[in-house]
Ligand SMILES: *[C@@H]1O[C@H](CO)[C@@H](O)[C@H](O)[C@H]1NC(C)=O
Ligand SMILES: *[C@@H]1O[C@H](CO)[C@@H](O)[C@H](O)[C@H]1NC(C)=O
Ligand SMILES: *[C@@H]1O[C@H](CO)[C@@H](O)[C@H](O)[C@H]1NC(C)=O
Ligand SMILES: *[C@@H]1O[C@H](CO)[C@@H](O)[C@H](O)[C@H]1NC(C)=O
Ligand SMILES: *[C@@H]1O[C@H](CO)[C@@H](O)[C@H](O)[C@H]1NC(C)=O
């Protein structure tokens with residue numbers, strides 16, 4: 001840790017942040033006493049017997065009157081609390097007011113990034129009753145499947161396991177997942193946790209996951225039926241994090257705790273906020289978490305425009321806003337923002353719209369709100385009404401979760417609903433669907449299990465006998481782990497392991513090279529681990545670490561036949577050496593595939609499953625990162641500094657190794673379309689001034705002469721659509737899933753626009769020799785909109801294009817958009 005104030009910290013990475021265990025904090029922690037959910041002896045707060053055991057008569061507490069609207073009950077509850085009690089409930093370890101008011105303690109902090117996790121202090125516990133929970137592949141893997149049905153299945157299984165653990169007193173109901181920050185830079189250490197580099201893809205993942213976590217009826221039902229969204233009941237509360245423009249963890253001198261992200265408003269709207277807007281508006285998430293960093297000087301968690309203006313008012317959040325853990329303290333200690341002390345930072349954050357302070361170890365209290373809230377009110381820096389409002393958001397969320405009244409539909413869930421065969425199979429299926437075949441020269445894969453009698457499995461032991469690495473960040477305790485070695489050995493009993501540990505790879509490589517000369521197949525499993533990419537640690541280069549490249553080349557050279565490479569990693573790895581080496585016949589990206597990852601890998605290698613995953617982020621060559629610092633937040637090229645653009649939307653230069661969306665199959669597909677083009681007329685009406693915006697055009701091109709160059713989408717909810725049907729044929733001899741990505745590109749003359757942008761996608765199964773027709777309908781005001789220079793979202797007049805598919809299989813057609821009075 002570079003920061004001197006963190007010098008005494010023991011770093012326990014894997015929670016929402018660094019857990020700094022300072023000896024002083026231990027002392028105060030024991031004074032506070034541990035708060036755990038274990039041993040909770042009630043299933044709902046409003047139980048007359050529970051009140052009686054506290055010496056209280058529940059009939060006297062209107063907040064327990066289930067016949068009243070939630071809002072009224074919450075008002076009653078908050079109104080009963082003294083100011084001291086109120087403040088004691090503004091931290092993640094909320095103290096309740098049990099003896100006086102019947103309100104129990106509650107631990108807000110839960111994590112469920114890819115299955116129930118216990119990387120929180122006490123809210124979730126594994127042990128005798130529930131030894132583990134299903135550990136799905138990391139989010140980047142699931143994103144690679146491009147399958148919304150899969151994402152909902154994962155969210156649904158996870159929330160069911162949470163409900164089961166809640167019933168047993170081993171978990172709470174509020175979870176700070178998903179992580180939906182866009183992977184702007186390939187060096188980011190947290191790529192594994194996110195759905196990748198495209199804001200639309202990230203947003204769709206968020207909506208699917210959140211709906212499945214939260215919705216009590218079918219997770220696919222967008223409306224979910226409640227007339228009053230503040231009264232819509234929830235299965236589990238899900239949280240979109242980290243808002244906003246957070247994607248630098250620790251890159252040389254830049255540390256997330258003190259980093260001030262310099263962000264153009266256009267990038268804010270187009271990239272950084274977009275997934276959050278979708279998560280709140282379309283997913284109706286009940287929580288948003290603000291991030292550590294500052295944005296243009298202002299801490300995200302004290303930014304009233306972002307929290308109250310955008311999230312709560314413009315997007316209509318029905319829920320609460322929580323800080324990333326210690327964010328308020330970070331304003332004072334790390335950012336030294338405005339020279340504020342704890343009282344001032346607490347007041348500023350609460351006034352900005354922050355409802356709950358997740359705090360780490362701290363002298364006297366866990367968090368700043370609890371420590372300084374009372375002084376802030378007494379000194380007149382914060383109104384008690386502002387505290388009431390925050391508590392209102394919190395208790396309404398708990399009302400909706402059935403914390404007070406119980407949730408009959410989940411009552412019967414118990415230990416036998418966690419780690420079920422069905423959930424483990426779902427984890428294996430997710431692993432299979434997320435595998436991405438990067439290279440397959442001369443159909444090297446799949447291997448024929450009937451012909452491969454001897455097989456050499458080469459690589460670091462941690463990747464081959466991967467009991468740990470596949471579980472990645474924010475893990476819980478898995479139900480079990482199926483390693484690649486175990487799964488491959490099941491298929492080929494003559495599998496020999498040529499594994500090395502750090503340091504001893506030279507001699508092992510020699511043995512592996514000898515083996516490779518004689519065996520029927522050689523598979524090298526290689527990649528990264530959490531020492532290279534993880535929370536709090538960005539990458540310094542994009543190369544394979546340690547001496548892996550060297551001995552992979554040696555093994556390939558010695559091998560009789562071309563070898564197969566399996567890559568375990570989240571972020572892209574510059575494996576140009578392997579792409580260009582004919583002795584490396586096939587390359588499979590396996591990501592961090594979760595507890596059943598070995599099965600997923602073996603099923604794809606031996607053709608039990610035909611891979612259909614696509615890269616959810618660009619794989620760059622290592623040269624790319626030498627051309628721009630990680631801390632430059634701009635997505636577009638920065639001409640005066642010579643920085644190239646970022647992501648497939650703004651970069652298509654020579655440093656791309658595999659583009660966004662790349663992924664091969666064991667079969668071949670072809671497209672037919674019945675569309676040659678479309679033309680749409682959008683009527684502006686009379687509000688010409690409000691609805692029309694100017695655009696900038698590329699030098700030398702003729703600007704549109706239309707009186708209205710572009711319509712402002714916010715001022716004009718246009719209903720026009722463009723529909724087309726695509727026929728996908730499988731011309732090979734084996735069935736397979738195929739992902740159709742649909743992009744749009746604005747008129748060629750528009751300056752500074754994305755090269756193309758993803759607006760729809762569909763994964764479908766096409767049997768061998770068969771064809772499937774897929775209809776697509778694109779909303780003109782969504783799919784053809786771009787964000788122009790002054791950050792308005794507009795649809796340009798002129799000829800846009802629809803681009804379907806990728807570099808190897810594609811078709812496109814023009815869409816002429818006329819804007820008329
Ligand atoms: C629940 O537990 C609390 C504290 O452990 C105890 O005081 C109370 O009597 C128990 N209530 C019931 C209904 O068992
Ligand atoms: C693989 O890991 C398991 C669990 O740690 C261990 O029991 C086993 O011995 C390992 N196998 C080899 C071949 O190292
Ligand atoms: C990652 O691998 C390196 C090289 O073998 C090893 O030194 C390190 O301990 C590993 N880190 C983790 C978190 O497994
Ligand atoms: C796919 O098509 C290519 C070119 O026509 C052919 O070489 C290849 O064998 C086909 N692959 C499959 C699996 O059908
Ligand atoms: C748009 O451009 C036209 C022509 O250059 C100009 O007259 C008009 O004032 C501009 N409108 C805005 C809102 O900038």
Ligand SMILES: *[C@@H]1O[C@H](CO)[C@@H](O)[C@H](O)[C@H]1NC(C)=O
Pocket residue numbers: 147149150153429430433737738763764765
């Ligand atoms: C999408 O995921 C679901 C759930 O795993 C699965 O049943 C379905 O087959 C997948 N679709 C395709 C085309 O792979």
